Amino acid sequence: MDPVLLRFIFFGQWGSGKTSASTRYCEDHYSDHYSVHVGIDFRIKRFNNLDPNMILQVWDKKTHRGSRTDIYPLILFRDANAIFVFFDVTNRESFDFVEQEIQQIPPLHDIELYIVGTKIDLETKRIISREEAIEFAQKYTAKYFEISAKENINVHQSFDNIVKSIFFKKINEFSESQPSIATSTTPTNTSTPTPITKSDCIIQ
Numbered sequence: 178m179d180p181v182l183l184r185f186i187f188f189g190q191w192g193s194g195k196t197s198a199s200t201r202y203c204e205d206h207y208s209d210h211y212s213v214h215v216g217i218d219f220r221i222k223r224f225n226n227l228d229p230n231m232i233l234q235v236w237d238k239k240t241h242r243g244s245r246t247d248i249y250p251l252i253l254f255r256d257a258n259a260i261f262v263f264f265d266v267t268n269r270e271s272f273d274f275v276e277q278e279i280q281q282i283p284p285l286h287d288i289e290l291y292i293v294g295t296k297i298d299l300e301t302k303r304i305i306s307r308e309e310a311i312e313f314a315q316k317y318t319a320k321y322f323e324i325s326a327k328e329n330i331n332v333h334q335s336f337d338n339i340v341k342s343i344f345f346k347k348i349n350e351f352s353e354s355q356p357s358i359a360t361s362t363t364p365t366n367t368s369t370p371t372p373i374t375k376s377d378c379i380i381q
């Protein structure tokens with residue numbers, strides 16, 4: 178059987194915590210060391226409990242310090258299932274950068290957009306409130322969640338939920354295209370899309 182490939186792309190300002198989130202999620206590891214590597218990092222994760230044939234690729238794009246947002250080639254988005262734009266909840270500049278990043282994303286269908294607040298272990302230094310971030314996410318029909326890669330808060334739960342929802346969506350699409358197995362017992366989602374509300378923005 179062919180492997181099922183899922184691809185997540187991480188964007189966001191330098192230092193916003195993309196690599197730390199990717200490392201925490203894929204390798205359950207965290208370091209305070211700030212790497213100055215350039216380019217794109219790739220990590221993979223497998224989900225034997227869902228489907229041993231499924232592989233998640235996380236593409237984590239390094240942002241150059243002091244740069245404005247890059248112009249991203251379309252190819253970067255091809256086959257992506259979800260895009261995550263990160264910001265540091267203690268850094269207003271990184272939050273402002275999210276809007277620039279979103280504007281670089283082409284209007285491709287079927288790619289889910291998430292905004293991710295990071296470093297919530299630094300609660301006393303928080304500048305961007307959850308409410309402000311949720312309101313911003315609604316403007317772009319994105320979903321919002323918050324994590325701490327350092328303290329391992331809400332990383333696995335959030336990304337696991339997203340992986341599962343995309344996985345079951347793919348299974349449903351496959352079942353619907355195969356009349357003989359359309360009666361499979363996989364979960365179905367027959368509801369019509371509704372406008373997002375504040376509570377929809379939060380994945381716990």
Ligand SMILES: Nc1nc2c(ncn2[C@@H]2O[C@H](COP(=O)(O)OP(=O)(O)OP(=O)(O)O)[C@@H](O)[C@H]2O)c(=O)[nH]1
Pocket residue numbers: 189190191192193194195196197198208209210211212238239240241295296297298299324325326327328
């Ligand atoms: N306190 C705290 N620090 C964090 C957390 N996540 C990342 N950091 C720190 O923030 C710094 C930047 O994190 P990275 O994950 O390298 O940021 P990045 O978005 O990959 O940055 P670029 O690759 O330069 O675009 C590092 O020193 C991390 O240790 C977190 O959850 N809590």
Ligand SMILES: [Mg+2]
Pocket residue numbers: 195196197237238239240
């Ligand atoms: Mg990085």
